[in-house]
Amino acid sequence: MDMAERVALVTGxxxxxxxxISVRLAELGAAVVLTDVSEAGATLRRIRDAGGRAEFxxxxxxxxxxxxxxxxxxxxxxxxxxILVNNAGGIPYETPGFPRVGPADWGRVLDLNLRAxxxxxxxALPALTAAGGVVVNIASTAGLGTTPYxxxxxxxxxxxxxxxxxxxxxxxxxxxNCVAPGWVATERALAALAPGDAPPPVSxxxxxxxxxxxxxDDSARGRVVVLESA
Numbered sequence: 126m127d128m129a130e131r132v133a134l135v136t137g138x139x140x141x142x143x144x145x146i147s148v149r150l151a152e153l154g155a156a157v158v159l160t161d162v163s164e165a166g167a168t169l170r171r172i173r174d175a176g177g178r179a180e181f182x183x184x185x186x187x188x189x190x191x192x193x194x195x196x197x198x199x200x201x202x203x204x205x206x207x208i209l210v211n212n213a214g215g216i217p218y219e220t221p222g223f224p225r226v227g228p229a230d231w232g233r234v235l236d237l238n239l240r241a242x243x244x245x246x247x248x249a250l251p252a253l254t255a256a257g258g259v260v261v262n263i264a265s266t267a268g269l270g271t272t273p274y275x276x277x278x279x280x281x282x283x284x285x286x287x288x289x290x291x292x293x294x295x296x297x298x299x300x301x302n303c304v305a306p307g308w309v310a311t312e313r314a315l316a317a318l319a320p321g322d323a324p325p326p327v328s329x330x331x332x333x334x335x336x337x338x339x340x341x342d343d344s345a346r347g348r349v350v351v352l353e354s355a
Contacts, residue, residue: 126259126341129154132206134199136186136245137213138166142309144262145329146210146336151177153337156209158199160184178203186213186241187233196248197240207254208340211242213264222276238282243289246301254298261339262286263332264305266351288347294347301347302339306332307354327352333340 135141139161147157147168156178159165166182172179182198185191200206215266216222216234223231242262246253253260267274268283283305290303310326335350 126207126257126343128337128341129153131155131208131256132158132199132203133208133210134158134160134195134206134245135210135212136160136195136241136248137215138168138181139163140167142329142332143210143212144168144171145333146212147179148172148175149333150199150210151175151179156180156203158182158195158202160186160195160199160282160330163184186245187237189240189244192241192244193248196245199249200252205256206249207256207258209245209249209253209258209260210212210263210336211245211286213241214238214263214265217255220275221277229331234249234276234278235282237290238279239285242286246293248320252297259300259340259345260302260339261291261336262301262303264290264303264349266305266353267350269305269351290349291347300343300345302345303349304335304339304352305349306335306352325354327354 133155135143135147138147147159151157151172159168159181160183169179169181180193180202184195246260264286265283267280268287274280290301293301306327308326316346330352339345
């Protein structure tokens with residue numbers, strides 16, 4: 126797939142990995158619809174100041190109506206939808222999580238990290254199929270392996286996203302792929318760490334490279350790219 130003149134919806138586009146992915150896709154010629162829970166002004170300005178095309182819609186993707194609003198806006202904004210990058214995710218409280226936190230809290234983690242990507246894909250499927258489109262799910266190495274992890278609900282959600290991707294390898298008309306990075310060196314992540322707290326990170330540029338490769342490689346279908354920390 127050539128990125129020029131394509132339309133992409135990137136979730137969680139306000140900061141960090143979502144911002145990096147959005148800017149990269151715009152640099153390659155795509156019109157980008159940004160969605161985040163509050164605002165994505167910095168991402169929007171970076172793209173527009175560089176001559177790119179972008180629009181923004183605020184949406185809480187942990188809620189089904191928020192997912193629907195984001196997808197509906199994306200399709201209306203530019204009249205088509207070719208690319209969906211399910212990037213939004215995270216843990217909205219201090220870890221460790223389950224079983225310390227209650228069902229409302231750990232349920233929101235599952236909603237944001239697993240249910241929202243699947244629902245976004247389902248709602249966008251007609252537009253994506255018409256365009257011969259592609260979906261890239263952003264999972265995590267937290268969803269891989271069998272070792273203990275401090276947030277079981279997050280690890281389970283990301284594991285589900287990886288498996289859902291491989292299960293959808295034969296989905297007609299749409300290619301579904303996944304990137305599972307280790308921790309990514311965004312400004313927010315770096316600010317929260319003390320020296321020596323974590324292994325060397327995955328660079329945002331490296332993550333973007335993997336996303337672009339899965340979009341542009343027409344043979345990529347049901348593929349999971351694991352980006353370990355350096």
